[in-house]
Amino acid sequence: MAAEVAMPVNESEFRTCSATGFKVHLPAEALIKANAVAAVVCILVGGTAALLIAMTRWPAVHLLPADWFYRLLTLHGLDMLVAWIVFFEVAGLYFGSTVLLNARLVKPKLGWFAFALMVLGGALINIIVLMGKADVMFTAYVPLKAHPIFYIGVILFAVGALIAVGLFFATIAVAKKEKTYEGSLPLVVYGLATAAIIATYTLLSGAFAFVPALFWVLGWIPNYDPSVYRNLFWSFGHPAQQINLAAMVAIWYALAAITTGAKPLNEKLSRLAFVLYLLFINLGSAHHLLVDPGLSFAYKAFNTSYMMYLAVLGSMIHAYSIPGAVEVALRKKGHNRGLLGWLRNAPWKEPGFSALVISMVLFGWIGGVTGVTLGTEQLNMVGHNTMRIPGHFHATVVAGTTTAFMAFTYYLIPLIFRRELKLKKWASLQPFVFGAGITMVSIGMITAGIQGVSRRHWDISNVGTLPGTVYVSLTLLGIGALIAVTGLIMYLAVVLSSVLSKKQYDPQSLTLVQAATTAGSEAEAEGRFSPKGTFAIVLAFLMFFAAFYLANWWLLGKTWMVR
Amino acid sequence: MFPPERVWWKPLDRMEKNWVTIAFIWCLFMTAMMPIWFFMGRQNVPVTSYRVEPQAFQQKVMDFAEQYKIGDENGVPVVAPPPGDVYLLARQWQWYPILQLKKGETYRLHVSSLDVLHGLSIQPTNLNFQVIPGYDYVIELTPTDSGEFSLVCNEYCEIGHHIMVSKLMVTE
Numbered sequence A: 001m002a003a004e005v006a007m008p009v010n011e012s013e014f015r016t017c018s019a020t021g022f023k024v025h026l027p028a029e030a031l032i033k034a035n036a037v038a039a040v041v042c043i044l045v046g047g048t049a050a051l052l053i054a055m056t057r058w059p060a061v062h063l064l065p066a067d068w069f070y071r072l073l074t075l076h077g078l079d080m081l082v083a084w085i086v087f088f089e090v091a092g093l094y095f096g097s098t099v100l101l102n103a104r105l106v107k108p109k110l111g112w113f114a115f116a117l118m119v120l121g122g123a124l125i126n127i128i129v130l131m132g133k134a135d136v137m138f139t140a141y142v143p144l145k146a147h148p149i150f151y152i153g154v155i156l157f158a159v160g161a162l163i164a165v166g167l168f169f170a171t172i173a174v175a176k177k178e179k180t181y182e183g184s185l186p187l188v189v190y191g192l193a194t195a196a197i198i199a200t201y202t203l204l205s206g207a208f209a210f211v212p213a214l215f216w217v218l219g220w221i222p223n224y225d226p227s228v229y230r231n232l233f234w235s236f237g238h239p240a241q242q243i244n245l246a247a248m249v250a251i252w253y254a255l256a257a258i259t260t261g262a263k264p265l266n267e268k269l270s271r272l273a274f275v276l277y278l279l280f281i282n283l284g285s286a287h288h289l290l291v292d293p294g295l296s297f298a299y300k301a302f303n304t305s306y307m308m309y310l311a312v313l314g315s316m317i318h319a320y321s322i323p324g325a326v327e328v329a330l331r332k333k334g335h336n337r338g339l340l341g342w343l344r345n346a347p348w349k350e351p352g353f354s355a356l357v358i359s360m361v362l363f364g365w366i367g368g369v370t371g372v373t374l375g376t377e378q379l380n381m382v383g384h385n386t387m388r389i390p391g392h393f394h395a396t397v398v399a400g401t402t403t404a405f406m407a408f409t410y411y412l413i414p415l416i417f418r419r420e421l422k423l424k425k426w427a428s429l430q431p432f433v434f435g436a437g438i439t440m441v442s443i444g445m446i447t448a449g450i451q452g453v454s455r456r457h458w459d460i461s462n463v464g465t466l467p468g469t470v471y472v473s474l475t476l477l478g479i480g481a482l483i484a485v486t487g488l489i490m491y492l493a494v495v496l497s498s499v500l501s502k503k504q505y506d507p508q509s510l511t512l513v514q515a516a517t518t519a520g521s522e523a524e525a526e527g528r529f530s531p532k533g534t535f536a537i538v539l540a541f542l543m544f545f546a547a548f549y550l551a552n553w554w555l556l557g558k559t560w561m562v563r
Numbered sequence B: 001m002f003p004p005e006r007v008w009w010k011p012l013d014r015m016e017k018n019w020v021t022i023a024f025i026w027c028l029f030m031t032a033m034m035p036i037w038f039f040m041g042r043q044n045v046p047v048t049s050y051r052v053e054p055q056a057f058q059q060k061v062m063d064f065a066e067q068y069k070i071g072d073e074n075g076v077p078v079v080a081p082p083p084g085d086v087y088l089l090a091r092q093w094q095w096y097p098i099l100q101l102k103k104g105e106t107y108r109l110h111v112s113s114l115d116v117l118h119g120l121s122i123q124p125t126n127l128n129f130q131v132i133p134g135y136d137y138v139i140e141l142t143p144t145d146s147g148e149f150s151l152v153c154n155e156y157c158e159i160g161h162h163i164m165v166s167k168l169m170v171t172e
């Protein structure tokens, strides 16, 4: 794997990984570590807020006073959706562009500058929100006003992230020129590059939304139309979720390769699916504005359907090709009985594998299905701003992305931090605990939303018309939150105890708990192992998708006539 | 993870082709659903809206409430207008006025905000719309059942957000 090419760079800046043979650029390694640590700190703060707000939305507990509920909800959105995810993605970008390509990071100093901006921006945001000067939610809809420092913090953070993305591209370009890898980019890096391209224009739209907001708050411009702000904000906020999607799918491919030795079934198809994301998903911004005044049916329907569904097609392709690759890999190792026998013999104790399955299943079956439904023009009327919305994205960005990122951290520990993974049993269990908790959170939210409970709402007891069953849903949310937070604490315990241990460790294999099942009769013909189990699973998925989607039209058809 | 070996642009196999085809057809179906419902369905997202000065809108609502007032509840007028244009103002943290509508009649409900964003959520009917200052959103509404309904604000509108709950009456 390590390319035998002359490198016109200082060899002493590299070490060779004992498990993979990759050449690791030490300045890049330091930056990966710093960004990963920052991400973990953010999920710690965001997780504390999660616990407190979830305990407030559980009516039997109703923990926080109203002002602190809204304050910590603002903090939770920012520290999780923005800070945790973006810091981790930056670590992932540096990892993908250097380690996986045996390449050097160009301009590590600039990387540290970007890191400093992001840390400073993040710190400013946290301080000003906790001081009670920015109770505006992460969306900060104009004409809500926050303290100027809030906008400055967001802008600094975004500029830092933009610099990191630029470094990623520069590093790949230099790696190509210096021939540190052969042939095409590996699929994982290709997926990360997709994420990075989306990130570039996303962060720019973010600047278009936030810079005028800052000027407006400072009184430099007299008016800022709230509808224009919403459009700009979601041109940033929506594609930002596609960065997470593309990065998560890239990590899925990596986890599948690490834990089962899976090779993409068809590189062409997988790459095409990433291109679909790139081309089409950025236009999905209007599906946050579906029930806004001022926009036409044609605009909304075109923006959310023609374009978005081609991106959905991209996801459906990955939904087939990743489990398919895993299935073929496991069948090759001799687990070839029946339709689903390979699943029973899969390495379930390996956190990267269980997290891959949990992440994919919850992302697709809950997150994807509810997302497409809510993003349908007319159907949005029965879901907009209800608890169905956070229910949807806790299945995508939490059960999907966060679970995958957490598992990926475990693999960074031996490879990048060069420490042995501690508390292995906890690590094996963690994806199940976190996944179960978030499933309950998400289903609790979705069912509460279907019954009319609104999101971002401190007290529903004065809404007389809500059915009594909403309390079942909200209790499910509360209990689920306790379990999810337990999963989060397990993650932090595993990561911290490993990273803080003193002894350096040189891994001999990629996997952590179970040996990679590479042995087996690899010699057998490829054609004999078709992923028929996966085909059956995706068909079942489509049935479920269709049932949920059509049920929502039925629900819509029962409400008042409206036009 | 690793650079692909040899040529990676091999053609799709049969199962891959089948899945991509099925998935694509499903996407086409979902795309078609929206225009189909637009022309045949009874619930569509209202598209009429006008620019309006928040103060002017408030004045309009006040005049309207004065004209059709039939009662009072905690200082908020109860208003029973004839079918046609009816007005609803969202402001921190109140819906104004309380409307009393008739089942089966069609109303052009104008809704806008005096200050920040609000969200109009009619429960348990579960119809939800965004309310934005400066935009008069015209929702052509025909209640199909009667009773007392809740109006909940479902867009965060600062500290009193959760007390912004009112009602809507629909008579037979």
Ligand code: HEM
Pocket (backbone or CB within 6 Å): A047, A050, A051, A053, A054, A057, A073, A074, A076, A077, A080, A081, A084, A085, A137, A138, A139, A390, A394, A397, A398, A402, A441, A454, A455, A456, A457, A480, A481, A482, A484, A485, A488
């Ligand atoms: C430990 C697990 C978590 C729990 C128990 C949890 C719980 C909650 C709860 C109860 C809400 C409030 C919903 C509402 O009232 O509208 C919320 C909102 C939210 N959560 Fe989480 N969450 C968790 C993890 C995460 C993660 C990892 C992310 C992002 C990656 C995230 C992103 C968000 C966002 C963006 C909001 C919406 C904030 C807003 O409405 O402004 N959450 N979460």
Ligand SMILES: [Cu+2]
Pocket (backbone or CB within 6 Å): B090, B091, B092, B093, B117, B118, B119, B153, B154, B155, B156, B157, B161, B164
């Ligand atoms: Cu409100």
Ligand SMILES: [Cu+2]
Pocket (backbone or CB within 6 Å): B118, B119, B153, B154, B155, B156, B157, B158, B160, B161, B162, B164
């Ligand atoms: Cu509100």
